[in-house]
Amino acid sequence: MGAVTYPDGKVTEFVNGRIVPLQLKFDAQPYAGNFNVKWTPTLVTLDELGKEHHRIVGFVPPEEFIPAMLLGIAKANFDYDRFAEALADLEVVVRDYPKSKAAPEAIFLRGVAGYKSTHDPKPLKAAYEKLQAEYPGNEWTDRAQPYRLLP
Amino acid sequence: MAEIGWLNDMNEALARAKAEKKPVLLDFFNPG
Numbered sequence: 290m291g292a293v294t295y296p297d298g299k300v301t302e303f304v305n306g307r308i309v310p311l312q313l314k315f316d317a318q319p320y321a322g323n324f325n326v327k328w329t330p331t332l333v334t335l336d337e338l339g340k341e342h343h344r345i346v347g348f349v350p351p352e353e354f355i356p357a358m359l360l361g362i363a364k365a366n367f368d369y370d371r372f373a374e375a376l377a378d379l380e381v382v383v384r385d386y387p388k389s390k391a392a393p394e395a396i397f398l399r400g401v402a403g404y405k406s407t408h409d410p411k412p413l414k415a416a417y418e419k420l421q422a423e424y425p426g427n428e429w430t431d432r433a434q435p436y437r438l439l440p
Numbered sequence: 441m442a443e444i445g446w447l448n449d450m451n452e453a454l455a456r457a458k459a460e461k462k463p464v465l466l467d468f469f470n471p472g
Contacts, residue, residue, distance in 0.1 A: 290467065290469065291469070295444050296443075298442070300444075301442050301443060301444050304444050304465065305442065305444060305445055308462055308464065308465045309447065309453050309456045309457045309460065309463070309464045309465070310444050310445060310453075310464075310467070311446065311447045311448070311449075311450065311453040311464050311465065311466045311467065312446045312448055312469055313467070314468070314469065314470070314471060315468045315469060320450060320466075320468075321468060324466070326468045329468055329470040330467055330468065330470075331468040332465065332466070332467055332468075333465075333466040334463050334464070334465060334466075335454075335457070335463060335464040335465075336457070336463055336464075337454055337457040337461075337462075337463075339450070339454055339464075361465075362463050365463050
């Protein structure tokens with residue numbers, strides 16, 4: 290990460306602007322134990338209370354890093370029912386990084402956040418339809434399959 | 441060229457996250 294991803298200009302700009310960056314050695318206690326770190330890199334998105342919302346284990350290339358972090362930030366907001374904030378970042382992933390590995394999960398979570406913020410099931414069905422059309426066979430398409438039955 | 445301004449103290453990172461209303465990216469790394 291330190292040799293390839295973090296020196297990338299867009300990655301650096303994103304991290305310094307959107308998130309508080311914290312690096313700890315893999316054996317730094319008590320944190321390595323508390324977070325059950327078994328391999329590096331382990332990238333964890335935390336809220337201001339230190340609660341985990343998203344985790345990636347293994348190398349993330351520069352082109353995947355920003356959408357992966359946006360998904361993590363969105364999940365932190367989603368977990369606190371801050372749906373407008375979550376939806377804003379999920380929209381960026383879906384619109385600007387459609388080929389990223391984070392995109393299918395972002396579409397799924399966008400559907401769920403849309404439903405939870407409006408109690409209208411249309412965003413769930415729209416999520417399934419988009420996933421089925423653009424990401425057939427993806428695990429998030431499979432997880433959204435029940436929503437195809439919604440009116 | 442700009443670099444990432446890594447912190448290395450959890451309490452400092454959480455305090456900054458609270459003040460700036462941002463999440464924290466915690467990178468457990470192996471310095472080799």
